[in-house]
Amino acid sequence: MVGFFVGLIMHWNSNRLILILSSSIGKKLIMAFTGLGFCIFLLSHLAGNLIIYAGDDAFNSYAERLHSFGPLIILAEIGLLFLGIVHISTGIYLFYQNVRARPGRYIKKRNAGGRSIGSSTMPYTGFLILIFIVFHLIDFHFVEKTDRSIYQIVSETFSNPGYTIFYILSMVVVAVHVDHGFWSLLQTLGVNNLECMPLLRVISSAISLFVGIGFGSLPVFITLIS
Amino acid sequence: MTKANGEKCINLKLKVWRQKTKDPKGRLESFKAENISKDMSFLEMLDVVNEEIIHSGKDPIAFDHDCREGICGSCGAMVNGRAHGPEKGTTLCQLHMRHFSNGDTVVIEPWRSRAFKVVKDLVVDRSAFDKIIQAGGYISVNTGGAPDGNAIPVPQEVAEKAMDAAECIGCGACAAACPNASAMLFTGAKISQFALLPQGHPETKKRVLAMVGKMDELGFGNCTNERECEAECPKEISIINIARMNREFIKSAISP
Numbered sequence: 001m002v003g004f005f006v007g008l009i010m011h012w013n014s015n016r017l018i019l020i021l022s023s024s025i026g027k028k029l030i031m032a033f034t035g036l037g038f039c040i041f042l043l044s045h046l047a048g049n050l051i052i053y054a055g056d057d058a059f060n061s062y063a064e065r066l067h068s069f070g071p072l073i074i075l076a077e078i079g080l081l082f083l084g085i086v087h088i089s090t091g092i093y094l095f096y097q098n099v100r101a102r103p104g105r106y107i108k109k110r111n112a113g114g115r116s117i118g119s120s121t122m123p124y125t126g127f128l129i130l131i132f133i134v135f136h137l138i139d140f141h142f143v144e145k146t147d148r149s150i151y152q153i154v155s156e157t158f159s160n161p162g163y164t165i166f167y168i169l170s171m172v173v174v175a176v177h178v179d180h181g182f183w184s185l186l187q188t189l190g191v192n193n194l195e196c197m198p199l200l201r202v203i204s205s206a207i208s209l210f211v212g213i214g215f216g217s218l219p220v221f222i223t224l225i226s
Numbered sequence: 227m228t229k230a231n232g233e234k235c236i237n238l239k240l241k242v243w244r245q246k247t248k249d250p251k252g253r254l255e256s257f258k259a260e261n262i263s264k265d266m267s268f269l270e271m272l273d274v275v276n277e278e279i280i281h282s283g284k285d286p287i288a289f290d291h292d293c294r295e296g297i298c299g300s301c302g303a304m305v306n307g308r309a310h311g312p313e314k315g316t317t318l319c320q321l322h323m324r325h326f327s328n329g330d331t332v333v334i335e336p337w338r339s340r341a342f343k344v345v346k347d348l349v350v351d352r353s354a355f356d357k358i359i360q361a362g363g364y365i366s367v368n369t370g371g372a373p374d375g376n377a378i379p380v381p382q383e384v385a386e387k388a389m390d391a392a393e394c395i396g397c398g399a400c401a402a403a404c405p406n407a408s409a410m411l412f413t414g415a416k417i418s419q420f421a422l423l424p425q426g427h428p429e430t431k432k433r434v435l436a437m438v439g440k441m442d443e444l445g446f447g448n449c450t451n452e453r454e455c456e457a458e459c460p461k462e463i464s465i466i467n468i469a470r471m472n473r474e475f476i477k478s479a480i481s482p
Contacts, residue, residue, distance in 0.1 A: 025472055112309070115405065
């Protein structure tokens, strides 16, 4: 990943850069790099959130330590926002181009067994995740934090069964998106070959299950102990 | 429907896309295919139906075909929503009627993609694939007497991979079956066969950018790794060739 950008910068030429990044594989690479960024974020976010299992004190002190990084956190947030804008705008453009690539639809079309639930729903699961993120930020990020600990905020938010169901369903959608997305980024980055293809599929499914169950179990655990 | 001639023959109802000119307006027209031997190929069945259409003074169903041995890549149509029909690793000419049952309704449509224009009925202009190959340019081979066959050693496993990629017959099923009408399996296979062999090496970096650029310019869609292409490819070419193309593209982007 770093090598790719170092290479691009070393051979800097704006025309060439536009040619490469605007090509079909260039756009795939943009989706792959930004998607990889989100996968790394998801795993680190989950690692932090799983501290909830160690109790409210441990979780609150983790949140405090995280916020003590100050400007670094703001920098990371700006980075994530940038990744989000690039991922979404490139995804929308790809979706538009792909619809445009077949003006006359088939009257009868059957899948040959290549498509999975994840692969055929990527634009739609992506859109649902965006809606979830908006609510998620409103509920946990832009919420009033002065008089309550982060654990209290989490606990109070998940005390609403409607929100808990929305959260768990959203995590199922995230898992479906990651299941195809992670494997797909490995294929786009050219990691795939005939020997390691089954293993890459398993790794991708394992990560998606870990993310889905990891996040999805949090409201269940919080509801049970409260 | 008349009774089929014993167990060796079947009767079918065909719904075939009819389109008189390049004007994309068309419709499904119904035909009866009667007393079709199960030993016939799909194209032979269409020949029989066409005979009757010609006898009745109408315009026969136009379809592409050439070798009828599954190696030229001329034939191809969507049969009941599947490229080259329901059998795996089969071209339309090698699809036999024994895979259909008496009384079946068979919907036949041409390949559909912005880059593949329907010329008439099931005939599709696939010159877009030729343009991608042309964009790839040449490979450096010295002129003069034919070089010794063993002068450039190629490891057996590399030769096998190159041959797997070179099996592509350019039929267009990959782009036709792809939910995004992407031609990445075709382009990946063509780039792979040259990138793997020493003869194609000097131009590898230039070639991948040129072929991918042409593919995009022609209006093919973008690959979203749906894997429908390799599932429908009559030569069962793997998507690892797309991964190899991606690698070659990245290499070319990093150091031109």
